[in-house]
Amino acid sequence: MATPAGAPRTVVGLEIHVQLLTASKMFCGCAVSFGAPPNTLVCPVCLGLPGALPVLNRRAVDLGLRTALALGCRIHPRSQFHRKNYFYPDLPKNYQISQYEYAGHPPLATGGALEIVTEGARRLVRIRRVHLEEDTGRLVHAEGASGSLVDFNRSGVPLMEIVTEPDLRSPAEAREFLTALRRLLQFAEVSSGRMEEGTLRCDANVSLVGDDGVPGIRTEVKNMNSIRAVERALAYEVARQAEARRRGEAVVQETRHWDERRGVTFGSRSKEEAQDYRYFPEPDLVPLEVDEAWLERVRASLPELPAARRDRLMAAFGLGGADADRLTASPAMARFFEETVAAFPDARVVANWLVGEVAAYLNEHGTEIDAITLTPRRLADLLRLIEDGTLSGRLAKEILVAMIKDDLDAVAVVEARGLRQISDEAALGRIVEEVLAAHPGPVADVRAGKDRALGFLVGQVMKATGGRANPEAVNRLLRERVGS
Amino acid sequence: MIDRDTVEHVARLARLALTEEERERFAEQLGRILEYADRLSALPLDDVPPTSHALPMTNVLRDDAVAPSLPRDEVLAQAPARRDGFFVVPRVFDEG
Numbered sequence: 001m002a003t004p005a006g007a008p009r010t011v012v013g014l015e016i017h018v019q020l021l022t023a024s025k026m027f028c029g030c031a032v033s034f035g036a037p038p039n040t041l042v043c044p045v046c047l048g049l050p051g052a053l054p055v056l057n058r059r060a061v062d063l064g065l066r067t068a069l070a071l072g073c074r075i076h077p078r079s080q081f082h083r084k085n086y087f088y089p090d091l092p093k094n095y096q097i098s099q100y101e102y103a104g105h106p107p108l109a110t111g112g113a114l115e116i117v118t119e120g121a122r123r124l125v126r127i128r129r130v131h132l133e134e135d136t137g138r139l140v141h142a143e144g145a146s147g148s149l150v151d152f153n154r155s156g157v158p159l160m161e162i163v164t165e166p167d168l169r170s171p172a173e174a175r176e177f178l179t180a181l182r183r184l185l186q187f188a189e190v191s192s193g194r195m196e197e198g199t200l201r202c203d204a205n206v207s208l209v210g211d212d213g214v215p216g217i218r219t220e221v222k223n224m225n226s227i228r229a230v231e232r233a234l235a236y237e238v239a240r241q242a243e244a245r246r247r248g249e250a251v252v253q254e255t256r257h258w259d260e261r262r263g264v265t266f267g268s269r270s271k272e273e274a275q276d277y278r279y280f281p282e283p284d285l286v287p288l289e290v291d292e293a294w295l296e297r298v299r300a301s302l303p304e305l306p307a308a309r310r311d312r313l314m315a316a317f318g319l320g321g322a323d324a325d326r327l328t329a330s331p332a333m334a335r336f337f338e339e340t341v342a343a344f345p346d347a348r349v350v351a352n353w354l355v356g357e358v359a360a361y362l363n364e365h366g367t368e369i370d371a372i373t374l375t376p377r378r379l380a381d382l383l384r385l386i387e388d389g390t391l392s393g394r395l396a397k398e399i400l401v402a403m404i405k406d407d408l409d410a411v412a413v414v415e416a417r418g419l420r421q422i423s424d425e426a427a428l429g430r431i432v433e434e435v436l437a438a439h440p441g442p443v444a445d446v447r448a449g450k451d452r453a454l455g456f457l458v459g460q461v462m463k464a465t466g467g468r469a470n471p472e473a474v475n476r477l478l479r480e481r482v483g484s
Numbered sequence: 485m486i487d488r489d490t491v492e493h494v495a496r497l498a499r500l501a502l503t504e505e506e507r508e509r510f511a512e513q514l515g516r517i518l519e520y521a522d523r524l525s526a527l528p529l530d531d532v533p534p535t536s537h538a539l540p541m542t543n544v545l546r547d548d549a550v551a552p553s554l555p556r557d558e559v560l561a562q563a564p565a566r567r568d569g570f571f572v573v574p575r576v577f578d579e580g
Contacts, residue, residue, distance in 0.1 A: 022548050029551025038569040039560065041553050059548030080536065087497045089573040094498075104533075139576060149570035281536030289542040 008208035008245060010238050011215070012174050013166035016181065017159050018191045019135070019199040020063045026134045026158040027054030027097065027285075034197065038151035046156035048093030053284050056081075060132060060158040063190045064108050065290065065298040067160060068130045070188050070305055073112030078289050080105065081132075081282040086275065089150055090137040098133035098161075100279040107131035108288075114184065115307075116176040125177050126165040135159050160190075166205065171234035178202060178227045180306075187306050187331045195226050202230050207251075208241050216241065217251040221265055223258045233258035237265050309334055317347035326355045332370035336379075343380035346387075353383065357397050361404060373407040374400075382410035390414070395467060418468075425477070428461075428469060432477045435460045446482050454478060486514045499574075 022032055028045035044052035068075050082105075083095040099107040112127035135157040140149040162181070168174050182193040182200055193200045207218030221237055224230045237256065244251050256265040304312070310324045313334070319327070327337045333354070340350045358379070362369060382400060385391045391399065391414065402413045435457060436443055445453035454475075461474045488507045491514065495502045502510065556569060565572035 024548050024550045029546070029549060030553045031550045037556075039556050039571070040569075042556075042559055043551075043553050047554075047559065055544060055546045057548050058545040061545070078542075089576060140570065141576070147565065147572040147574055148576045149567065150573055151570055281534075283537065286537055286539065286541045286544050 012168035025156040068109035071112035073109035076106040099131035339376035
């Protein structure tokens with residue numbers, strides 16, 4: 001964004017927590033499962049009972065390494081875990097096992113970058129670090145209850161924290177970055193990456209830099225539950241800080257919470273104290289050493305990443321860049337495309353329907369391709385009905401929506417609604433005769449060479465057939481019978 | 485030095501109710517522990533790498549396999565208060 005002279009520059013850095021796709025927790029064998037009854041997935045380790053010992057999940061390390069490789073990070077041959085000490089009821093041990101970074105103690109990986117497209121240009125956003133840690137329990141504040149309720153099913157679930165450098169220059173760039181990162185994590189099969197379900201969480205540090213180059217005080221914004229919420233919260237916070245600057249008021253360094261309903265951020269009411277987490281090496285976990293052989297195994301297991309998938313779709317199916325981008329918006333969409341093409345080989349047609357009608361449906365309903373009833377086989381069947389002339393494109397669009405809503409095959413919808421295109425010449429001929437008899441004026445106009453009138457007659461036939469007539473056949477029959 | 489206010493602060497964080505006599509006694513004991521640590525700070529250790537682990541081991545890892553969790557009734561029976569399968573803790577008002 002071109003910053004007008006004198007306007008403060010926006011500086012944003014993100015801290016992203018990613019729930020890793022493991023079957024079991026980070027340091028114990030309890031299952032990772034969303035929606036299980038409270039406190040049914042707990043054991044002495046994740047309850048922090050005295051004497052329980054954590055053992056690191058190899059898969060969680062693999063997934064952290066995958067991410068580090070995908071982001072082009074430097075992976076440290078030796079790292080270790082630390083205790084981050086604080087008191088909160090969702091933290092049964094009174095410390096969280098994490099990886100702290102200080103002189104001589106690197107986290108799993110540092111450095112790296114992710115490319116985003118912003119205002120039509122490609123730009124690299126630097127990654128500061130990637131490290132592993134465990135999740136906390138979940139607090140439930142029941143209405144009218146005298147106490148708060150705690151569920152420790154989430155305690156010890158594997159998390160990866162990704163921290164960016166303060167390279168983002170607007171709320172829109174933060175959105176672009178999160179979208180690109182989520183896509184990378186999904187393609188790498190590291191995380192489901194769903195902010196709405198909490199498997200991807202984002203806190204943002206935001207400040208303004210005046211045209212004198214002096215950085216302003218930054219605030220940390222939390223509690224955003226979608227990528228859109230991140231963009232909105234940052235836009236609000238940037239405007240709030242800019243207004244404070246205009247009035248000559250100080251911005252307080254604090255944590256602010258996003259209120260989705262009211263569309264505002266608000267500061268914590270509790271007094272801000274400088275937190276001292278008293279980090280120290282976790283004595284119960286020995287250091288982690290990642291050698292070249294381990295890295296090579298992870299590299300070999302890395303699924304095709306978005307950029308490579310996009311290039312391959314363009315080369316293999318002759319798709320344009322814009323279509324390839326949209327078909328690789330998620331691995332589910334890319335997979336859907338390729339599976340549909342396997343059943344209906346005209347890739348252009350498949351791409352048009354997916355980025356057109358199907359994407360429109362997903363947008364309108366705020367859903368995802370893998371969350372609706374449409375399958376690649378069903379879409380291929382529908383496209384075949386258009387190809388063989390059973391359906392017009394316009395009808396097929398209606399049928400697509402009905403298929404998704406009612407969980408039906410294309411043929412079932414066509415039969416149920418009597419929507420089969422009328423290609424039967426005799427039946428169509430009778431309807432054409434009726435229309436000609438009812439509109440002598442336009443018929444005369446057509447004979448006089450006014451082609452506009454022909455369009456009117458076609459429209460009348462389509463209306464009489466409820467849109468089921470084959471437009472080409474109607475045109476031909478009209479011209480024959482009018483004798484123009 | 486640890487004064488009684490510091491002991492009270494730490495006790496509050498740990499949800500411990502201490503008597504006046506205990507505050508005084510723990511202030512004195514904790515003070516002695518810190519004094520002992522101060523003696524280490526006085527040693528010339530700049531060239532000695534910090535020891536975080538006594539064993540020369542690395543990479544103790546487990547496979548990502550699910551193992552049985554504890555029966556919930558047994559877990560909750562250990563807690564002073566529970567409701568509907570949850571632990572009950574003193575009300576938390578807002579996030580710090």
